[in-house]
Amino acid sequence: MKTIKKYKHFLPVVVYGIFYLKCFQYLETHITKGYHLIHTPFDDMIPFCEFFVIPYFMWFGYIAWSVLYFGFCNKNRREYYQLIINLGIGMTAFLVISYLYPNGQNLRPTVFPRENIFTDLVRGLYLTDTPTNVFPSIHVYNSVAVAVAVEHSEQLKNRPVFRNVCLGLTVLIVFSTMFLKQHSVSDVCCALVMNAGTCMLLYRPAKAGNALRTREKKAKYRM
Template sequence: MLKWCAKHPYLFSIYYFIFYLAFFAICERFITVPVWTVHSAVDDMIPFSALGIIPYLLWFPWIVITVVGLLRWGPRKEYLHACFTMYTGMTLILIFYCIVPNGLALRPVAVPGNDFFASLVQLIYAHDTPINVCPSLHVYVSVSMDLAWSHSSLLKEHGWVKILLHLLDLAICIGVMLVKQHSIIDVISGIVLALLIDLFITKKFQAISDTEFLQA
Protein backbone atom coordinates (compact mmCIF):
# COMPACT_ATOMS: atom_id res chain seq x y z
CA MET A 1 0.00 0.00 0.00
CA LEU A 2 2.81 2.42 0.89
CA LYS A 3 4.46 1.94 -2.49
CA TRP A 4 1.18 2.58 -4.27
CA CYS A 5 0.66 5.78 -2.24
CA ALA A 6 4.20 6.92 -3.05
CA LYS A 7 3.64 6.24 -6.74
CA HIS A 8 0.19 7.87 -6.85
CA PRO A 9 0.34 10.69 -4.27
CA TYR A 10 -2.40 12.78 -5.88
CA LEU A 11 -4.83 9.87 -6.09
CA PHE A 12 -3.99 8.88 -2.52
CA SER A 13 -5.23 12.20 -1.13
CA ILE A 14 -8.13 12.50 -3.55
CA TYR A 15 -9.41 9.02 -2.73
CA TYR A 16 -8.99 9.60 0.98
CA PHE A 17 -10.89 12.88 1.00
CA ILE A 18 -13.73 11.30 -0.97
CA PHE A 19 -13.85 8.53 1.63
CA TYR A 20 -13.60 11.00 4.51
CA LEU A 21 -16.32 13.33 3.24
CA ALA A 22 -18.65 10.38 2.64
CA PHE A 23 -17.94 8.95 6.10
CA PHE A 24 -18.38 12.37 7.75
CA ALA A 25 -21.67 12.94 5.90
CA ILE A 26 -22.96 9.58 7.11
CA CYS A 27 -22.02 10.48 10.69
CA GLU A 28 -23.78 13.84 10.40
CA ARG A 29 -26.85 12.22 8.86
CA PHE A 30 -27.35 9.35 11.26
CA ILE A 31 -25.69 10.46 14.51
CA THR A 32 -28.02 13.21 15.68
CA VAL A 33 -28.53 12.43 19.36
CA PRO A 34 -25.40 12.40 21.54
CA VAL A 35 -25.03 9.87 24.33
CA TRP A 36 -22.34 12.08 25.89
CA THR A 37 -22.63 15.84 26.23
CA VAL A 38 -19.06 17.08 26.48
CA HIS A 39 -18.58 19.74 29.12
CA SER A 40 -16.03 21.04 31.59
CA ALA A 41 -16.19 23.76 34.20
CA VAL A 42 -13.36 25.44 32.29
CA ASP A 43 -15.70 25.87 29.30
CA ASP A 44 -17.92 28.13 31.40
CA MET A 45 -14.93 30.34 32.14
CA ILE A 46 -14.07 30.87 28.47
CA PRO A 47 -15.91 33.91 27.06
CA PHE A 48 -17.57 33.86 23.67
CA SER A 49 -15.77 35.91 21.02
CA ALA A 50 -16.75 36.05 17.38
CA LEU A 51 -13.13 36.92 16.53
CA GLY A 52 -12.33 33.26 17.14
CA ILE A 53 -13.90 32.57 13.76
CA ILE A 54 -10.81 34.03 12.03
CA PRO A 55 -8.36 31.24 12.96
CA TYR A 56 -11.23 28.76 12.76
CA LEU A 57 -11.69 29.53 9.06
CA LEU A 58 -7.95 29.76 8.33
CA TRP A 59 -7.87 26.03 9.04
CA PHE A 60 -9.40 25.28 5.63
CA PRO A 61 -6.79 26.96 3.38
CA TRP A 62 -4.05 25.66 5.69
CA ILE A 63 -5.05 22.10 4.82
CA VAL A 64 -4.78 22.84 1.10
CA ILE A 65 -1.44 24.63 1.51
CA THR A 66 -0.03 21.77 3.58
CA VAL A 67 -1.11 18.91 1.34
CA VAL A 68 -0.30 20.68 -1.94
CA GLY A 69 2.86 22.33 -0.61
CA LEU A 70 4.42 19.15 0.74
CA LEU A 71 3.43 17.23 -2.37
CA ARG A 72 4.68 19.85 -4.83
CA TRP A 73 7.92 20.92 -3.16
CA GLY A 74 8.73 18.49 -0.36
CA PRO A 75 10.32 15.02 -0.39
CA ARG A 76 7.78 12.30 -1.05
CA LYS A 77 8.52 10.71 2.32
CA GLU A 78 7.59 13.90 4.19
CA TYR A 79 4.37 14.25 2.24
CA LEU A 80 3.33 10.68 3.00
CA HIS A 81 4.35 11.05 6.63
CA ALA A 82 2.04 14.05 6.96
CA CYS A 83 -0.81 12.36 5.12
CA PHE A 84 -0.63 9.11 7.07
CA THR A 85 -0.58 11.07 10.32
CA MET A 86 -3.58 13.21 9.37
CA TYR A 87 -5.63 10.52 7.66
CA THR A 88 -5.08 7.88 10.35
CA GLY A 89 -6.30 10.16 13.11
CA MET A 90 -9.18 11.57 11.08
CA THR A 91 -10.45 8.06 10.42
CA LEU A 92 -10.06 6.95 14.04
CA ILE A 93 -11.95 10.04 15.21
CA LEU A 94 -14.88 9.32 12.90
CA ILE A 95 -14.98 5.74 14.15
CA PHE A 96 -15.01 7.06 17.72
CA TYR A 97 -17.96 9.30 16.85
CA CYS A 98 -19.86 6.19 15.73
CA ILE A 99 -19.01 4.28 18.89
CA VAL A 100 -19.50 7.17 21.33
CA PRO A 101 -21.85 9.76 19.80
CA ASN A 102 -21.13 13.04 21.53
CA GLY A 103 -22.13 16.66 21.33
CA LEU A 104 -22.05 20.13 22.90
CA ALA A 105 -24.47 22.46 24.62
CA LEU A 106 -22.14 25.46 24.73
CA ARG A 107 -23.43 27.66 21.93
CA PRO A 108 -25.18 30.89 22.91
CA VAL A 109 -28.91 31.02 22.19
CA ALA A 110 -28.23 34.04 20.00
CA VAL A 111 -24.83 35.09 18.65
CA PRO A 112 -23.94 38.42 20.30
CA GLY A 113 -23.48 41.33 17.91
CA ASN A 114 -24.40 41.92 14.30
CA ASP A 115 -21.00 42.60 12.77
CA PHE A 116 -19.21 40.66 10.03
CA PHE A 117 -17.56 38.18 12.38
CA ALA A 118 -20.81 37.47 14.21
CA SER A 119 -22.42 36.77 10.83
CA LEU A 120 -19.66 34.29 10.02
CA VAL A 121 -20.27 32.49 13.32
CA GLN A 122 -23.99 32.32 12.53
CA LEU A 123 -23.14 30.86 9.13
CA ILE A 124 -20.94 28.18 10.71
CA TYR A 125 -23.61 27.37 13.28
CA ALA A 126 -26.17 26.93 10.51
CA HIS A 127 -24.03 24.44 8.59
CA ASP A 128 -22.07 22.66 11.33
CA THR A 129 -24.08 20.90 14.01
CA PRO A 130 -22.73 20.68 17.60
CA ILE A 131 -22.62 16.90 17.22
CA ASN A 132 -19.51 14.72 16.77
CA VAL A 133 -17.07 17.03 18.48
CA CYS A 134 -14.74 15.00 20.69
CA PRO A 135 -11.93 14.63 19.85
CA SER A 136 -11.88 17.82 17.79
CA LEU A 137 -11.07 17.18 14.13
CA HIS A 138 -10.22 20.86 13.78
CA VAL A 139 -7.61 20.61 16.51
CA TYR A 140 -6.31 17.18 15.53
CA VAL A 141 -5.65 18.22 11.94
CA SER A 142 -4.15 21.57 13.01
CA VAL A 143 -1.65 19.94 15.34
CA SER A 144 -0.85 17.27 12.74
CA MET A 145 -0.11 19.93 10.12
CA ASP A 146 1.98 21.92 12.57
CA LEU A 147 4.02 18.79 13.33
CA ALA A 148 4.33 18.01 9.62
CA TRP A 149 5.89 21.40 8.92
CA SER A 150 8.11 21.04 11.99
CA HIS A 151 9.45 17.79 10.52
CA SER A 152 9.75 19.19 7.00
CA SER A 153 13.12 19.94 5.44
CA LEU A 154 11.42 22.73 3.49
CA LEU A 155 11.47 24.93 6.60
CA LYS A 156 14.87 23.81 7.86
CA GLU A 157 16.32 27.29 7.34
CA HIS A 158 13.08 29.19 7.97
CA GLY A 159 12.52 28.91 11.69
CA TRP A 160 10.39 32.04 11.73
CA VAL A 161 7.81 30.32 9.51
CA LYS A 162 7.63 27.44 11.97
CA ILE A 163 6.99 29.94 14.76
CA LEU A 164 4.17 31.52 12.77
CA LEU A 165 2.63 28.09 12.17
CA HIS A 166 2.91 27.26 15.88
CA LEU A 167 1.03 30.49 16.60
CA LEU A 168 -1.61 29.67 13.98
CA ASP A 169 -2.03 26.22 15.50
CA LEU A 170 -2.44 27.76 18.95
CA ALA A 171 -4.88 30.35 17.61
CA ILE A 172 -7.03 27.64 16.04
CA CYS A 173 -7.08 25.63 19.27
CA ILE A 174 -8.19 28.74 21.17
CA GLY A 175 -10.51 29.95 18.41
CA VAL A 176 -12.68 26.82 18.38
CA MET A 177 -13.34 27.37 22.09
CA LEU A 178 -14.01 31.10 21.74
CA VAL A 179 -16.75 30.49 19.18
CA LYS A 180 -18.09 27.62 21.31
CA GLN A 181 -17.56 25.02 18.63
CA HIS A 182 -15.57 22.84 21.02
CA SER A 183 -15.03 22.12 24.68
CA ILE A 184 -11.56 22.21 26.17
CA ILE A 185 -11.96 18.43 26.49
CA ASP A 186 -12.29 18.17 22.69
CA VAL A 187 -9.20 20.33 22.27
CA ILE A 188 -6.99 18.45 24.71
CA SER A 189 -8.03 15.05 23.35
CA GLY A 190 -7.32 16.24 19.80
CA ILE A 191 -3.86 17.46 20.77
CA VAL A 192 -2.95 14.27 22.64
CA LEU A 193 -4.18 12.05 19.81
CA ALA A 194 -2.18 14.03 17.24
CA LEU A 195 1.01 13.76 19.29
CA LEU A 196 0.59 10.02 19.80
CA ILE A 197 -0.21 9.21 16.18
CA ASP A 198 2.59 11.43 14.90
CA LEU A 199 5.01 9.60 17.21
CA PHE A 200 3.75 6.24 15.95
CA ILE A 201 3.96 7.21 12.26
CA THR A 202 7.39 8.78 12.77
CA LYS A 203 8.76 5.54 14.22
CA LYS A 204 7.27 3.53 11.37
CA PHE A 205 8.73 5.84 8.73
CA GLN A 206 12.16 5.86 10.35
CA ALA A 207 12.40 2.17 9.52
CA ILE A 208 11.80 2.89 5.82
CA SER A 209 14.69 4.11 3.68
CA ASP A 210 14.29 7.16 1.46
CA THR A 211 15.22 5.06 -1.58
CA GLU A 212 12.03 3.02 -1.21
CA PHE A 213 10.03 6.19 -1.84
CA LEU A 214 12.25 7.26 -4.72
CA GLN A 215 11.88 3.87 -6.38
CA ALA A 216 8.09 3.85 -6.09
Protein backbone atom coordinates (compact mmCIF):
# COMPACT_ATOMS: atom_id res chain seq x y z
CA MET A 1 0.00 0.00 0.00
CA LYS A 2 2.86 2.37 0.85
CA THR A 3 4.45 1.64 -2.52
CA ILE A 4 1.21 2.42 -4.36
CA LYS A 5 0.81 5.68 -2.46
CA LYS A 6 4.45 6.60 -3.09
CA TYR A 7 4.21 6.15 -6.85
CA LYS A 8 0.58 7.13 -7.41
CA HIS A 9 1.76 10.07 -9.53
CA PHE A 10 2.60 7.52 -12.26
CA LEU A 11 -1.04 6.41 -12.52
CA PRO A 12 -2.02 9.18 -14.99
CA VAL A 13 0.88 8.14 -17.25
CA VAL A 14 -0.19 4.49 -17.24
CA VAL A 15 -3.88 5.26 -17.82
CA TYR A 16 -3.18 7.81 -20.55
CA GLY A 17 -0.61 5.52 -22.17
CA ILE A 18 -3.23 2.78 -22.57
CA PHE A 19 -5.78 5.29 -23.88
CA TYR A 20 -3.30 6.77 -26.37
CA LEU A 21 -2.16 3.40 -27.73
CA LYS A 22 -5.77 2.27 -28.24
CA CYS A 23 -6.67 5.48 -30.08
CA PHE A 24 -3.50 5.38 -32.19
CA GLN A 25 -4.17 1.76 -33.12
CA TYR A 26 -7.67 2.73 -34.23
CA LEU A 27 -6.33 5.57 -36.40
CA GLU A 28 -3.64 3.36 -37.95
CA THR A 29 -6.13 0.67 -38.95
CA HIS A 30 -8.96 2.94 -40.11
CA ILE A 31 -7.14 5.78 -41.89
CA THR A 32 -5.71 3.91 -44.87
CA LYS A 33 -7.06 5.88 -47.86
CA GLY A 34 -8.66 9.18 -48.77
CA TYR A 35 -6.33 11.12 -46.51
CA HIS A 36 -4.74 14.50 -47.23
CA LEU A 37 -1.14 14.32 -48.46
CA ILE A 38 1.24 16.52 -46.48
CA HIS A 39 3.96 17.95 -48.71
CA THR A 40 5.99 21.14 -49.15
CA PRO A 41 8.64 22.15 -51.72
CA PHE A 42 11.19 22.12 -48.89
CA ASP A 43 10.70 18.37 -48.48
CA ASP A 44 12.14 17.81 -51.95
CA MET A 45 15.27 19.74 -51.02
CA ILE A 46 16.09 17.47 -48.08
CA PRO A 47 18.06 14.37 -49.12
CA PHE A 48 17.41 10.94 -47.69
CA CYS A 49 20.05 9.98 -45.11
CA GLU A 50 19.76 6.57 -43.48
CA PHE A 51 22.24 7.36 -40.68
CA PHE A 52 19.57 9.41 -38.92
CA VAL A 53 17.79 6.16 -38.07
CA ILE A 54 19.97 5.97 -34.94
CA PRO A 55 18.68 9.16 -33.24
CA TYR A 56 15.20 8.35 -34.57
CA PHE A 57 15.16 5.08 -32.63
CA MET A 58 16.84 6.70 -29.62
CA TRP A 59 13.67 8.76 -29.25
CA PHE A 60 11.86 5.87 -27.57
CA GLY A 61 14.46 5.58 -24.81
CA TYR A 62 14.73 9.36 -24.54
CA ILE A 63 11.03 9.81 -23.80
CA ALA A 64 10.91 6.83 -21.42
CA TRP A 65 13.98 8.10 -19.57
CA SER A 66 12.49 11.58 -19.18
CA VAL A 67 9.26 10.37 -17.59
CA LEU A 68 11.10 7.97 -15.28
CA TYR A 69 13.73 10.53 -14.30
CA PHE A 70 11.29 13.31 -13.51
CA GLY A 71 8.98 10.85 -11.77
CA PHE A 72 11.55 8.94 -9.70
CA CYS A 73 14.70 11.05 -9.36
CA ASN A 74 13.54 14.64 -9.56
CA LYS A 75 12.44 15.95 -6.17
CA ASN A 76 10.40 18.76 -7.69
CA ARG A 77 7.01 17.17 -8.38
CA ARG A 78 5.80 20.30 -10.20
CA GLU A 79 8.41 19.75 -12.91
CA TYR A 80 7.20 16.17 -13.37
CA TYR A 81 3.61 17.30 -13.87
CA GLN A 82 4.70 20.07 -16.23
CA LEU A 83 6.40 17.46 -18.40
CA ILE A 84 3.61 14.88 -18.50
CA ILE A 85 0.93 17.54 -19.03
CA ASN A 86 2.97 18.97 -21.89
CA LEU A 87 3.35 15.52 -23.43
CA GLY A 88 -0.34 14.79 -22.88
CA ILE A 89 -1.49 18.02 -24.54
CA GLY A 90 0.59 17.38 -27.65
CA MET A 91 -0.33 13.71 -27.98
CA THR A 92 -4.04 14.42 -27.47
CA ALA A 93 -3.94 17.23 -30.04
CA PHE A 94 -2.25 14.81 -32.44
CA LEU A 95 -5.05 12.25 -31.98
CA VAL A 96 -7.77 14.87 -32.51
CA ILE A 97 -6.08 16.34 -35.60
CA SER A 98 -5.50 12.88 -37.10
CA TYR A 99 -9.17 11.98 -36.58
CA LEU A 100 -10.65 15.25 -37.90
CA TYR A 101 -8.04 15.78 -40.62
CA PRO A 102 -6.85 12.37 -41.90
CA ASN A 103 -3.37 12.86 -43.26
CA GLY A 104 -0.34 11.05 -44.61
CA GLN A 105 2.74 11.46 -46.78
CA ASN A 106 4.41 9.92 -49.82
CA LEU A 107 7.96 11.13 -49.23
CA ARG A 108 9.61 7.76 -48.70
CA PRO A 109 12.07 6.63 -51.39
CA THR A 110 11.00 3.61 -53.42
CA VAL A 111 14.65 2.61 -53.87
CA PHE A 112 17.41 3.36 -51.38
CA PRO A 113 20.48 5.15 -52.78
CA ARG A 114 22.71 2.73 -50.83
CA GLU A 115 22.46 -0.64 -49.13
CA ASN A 116 23.87 -1.03 -45.63
CA ILE A 117 22.83 -1.90 -42.08
CA PHE A 118 21.24 1.52 -41.64
CA THR A 119 19.05 1.19 -44.72
CA ASP A 120 18.04 -2.24 -43.42
CA LEU A 121 16.89 -0.56 -40.21
CA VAL A 122 14.99 2.07 -42.19
CA ARG A 123 13.38 -0.65 -44.29
CA GLY A 124 12.18 -2.33 -41.11
CA LEU A 125 10.88 1.01 -39.85
CA TYR A 126 8.90 1.56 -43.04
CA LEU A 127 7.37 -1.92 -42.74
CA THR A 128 6.14 -1.35 -39.18
CA ASP A 129 5.21 2.34 -39.34
CA THR A 130 2.57 3.42 -41.83
CA PRO A 131 3.00 6.75 -43.69
CA THR A 132 -0.30 8.00 -42.25
CA ASN A 133 -1.16 10.13 -39.20
CA VAL A 134 1.97 12.25 -39.46
CA PHE A 135 0.72 15.77 -38.68
CA PRO A 136 2.05 17.07 -36.34
CA SER A 137 5.16 15.02 -35.64
CA ILE A 138 4.99 13.40 -32.20
CA HIS A 139 8.69 12.55 -32.47
CA VAL A 140 9.41 16.27 -32.70
CA TYR A 141 6.82 17.45 -30.20
CA ASN A 142 7.78 15.04 -27.43
CA SER A 143 11.52 15.51 -27.94
CA VAL A 144 11.23 19.28 -27.65
CA ALA A 145 8.96 18.89 -24.61
CA VAL A 146 11.67 16.85 -22.88
CA ALA A 147 14.39 19.34 -23.83
CA VAL A 148 12.29 22.17 -22.40
CA ALA A 149 11.68 20.21 -19.19
CA VAL A 150 15.41 19.56 -18.80
CA GLU A 151 16.24 23.20 -19.49
CA HIS A 152 13.78 24.41 -16.83
CA SER A 153 14.71 21.81 -14.22
CA GLU A 154 16.11 23.26 -11.00
CA GLN A 155 17.84 19.97 -10.26
CA LEU A 156 19.68 20.00 -13.59
CA LYS A 157 20.53 23.70 -13.79
CA ASN A 158 24.12 23.05 -12.63
CA ARG A 159 24.70 20.25 -15.15
CA PRO A 160 25.30 22.15 -18.41
CA VAL A 161 26.98 19.21 -20.17
CA PHE A 162 23.99 16.95 -19.55
CA ARG A 163 21.57 19.65 -20.66
CA ASN A 164 23.57 20.24 -23.84
CA VAL A 165 23.58 16.50 -24.59
CA CYS A 166 19.79 16.46 -24.28
CA LEU A 167 19.52 19.50 -26.52
CA GLY A 168 21.84 17.93 -29.09
CA LEU A 169 19.88 14.67 -29.11
CA THR A 170 16.64 16.62 -29.51
CA VAL A 171 18.02 18.47 -32.54
CA LEU A 172 19.19 15.18 -34.10
CA ILE A 173 15.78 13.60 -33.54
CA VAL A 174 14.03 16.58 -35.13
CA PHE A 175 16.31 16.36 -38.18
CA SER A 176 15.94 12.58 -38.34
CA THR A 177 12.21 12.82 -39.00
CA MET A 178 12.89 14.77 -42.19
CA PHE A 179 16.07 13.05 -43.40
CA LEU A 180 14.43 9.62 -43.02
CA LYS A 181 11.40 10.92 -44.95
CA GLN A 182 9.14 10.06 -42.05
CA HIS A 183 7.74 13.58 -41.84
CA SER A 184 7.26 16.69 -43.89
CA VAL A 185 8.65 20.07 -42.89
CA SER A 186 5.01 21.01 -42.16
CA ASP A 187 4.74 18.27 -39.52
CA VAL A 188 7.89 19.52 -37.83
CA CYS A 189 6.91 23.19 -37.90
CA CYS A 190 3.45 22.46 -36.51
CA ALA A 191 4.97 20.47 -33.63
CA LEU A 192 7.40 23.30 -32.84
CA VAL A 193 4.66 25.95 -32.86
CA MET A 194 2.43 23.81 -30.64
CA ASN A 195 5.27 23.30 -28.19
CA ALA A 196 5.98 27.01 -28.08
CA GLY A 197 2.37 27.57 -27.06
CA THR A 198 2.27 24.88 -24.37
CA CYS A 199 5.62 26.03 -22.95
CA MET A 200 4.27 29.55 -22.50
CA LEU A 201 1.21 28.07 -20.80
CA LEU A 202 3.07 25.68 -18.49
CA TYR A 203 6.47 27.22 -17.81
CA ARG A 204 6.10 31.00 -17.99
CA PRO A 205 3.68 31.27 -15.00
CA ALA A 206 5.87 28.96 -12.89
CA LYS A 207 8.99 30.95 -13.76
CA ALA A 208 7.26 34.20 -12.86
CA GLY A 209 6.13 32.68 -9.56
CA ASN A 210 9.66 31.57 -8.72
CA ALA A 211 11.04 35.02 -9.49
CA LEU A 212 8.40 36.63 -7.26
CA ARG A 213 9.21 34.29 -4.36
CA THR A 214 12.92 35.00 -4.76
CA ARG A 215 12.31 38.76 -4.60
CA GLU A 216 10.12 38.33 -1.51
CA LYS A 217 12.83 36.32 0.24
CA LYS A 218 15.46 38.96 -0.57
CA ALA A 219 13.18 41.73 0.68
CA LYS A 220 12.49 39.82 3.90
CA TYR A 221 16.23 39.21 4.39
CA ARG A 222 17.00 42.93 4.01
CA MET A 223 14.41 43.80 6.63
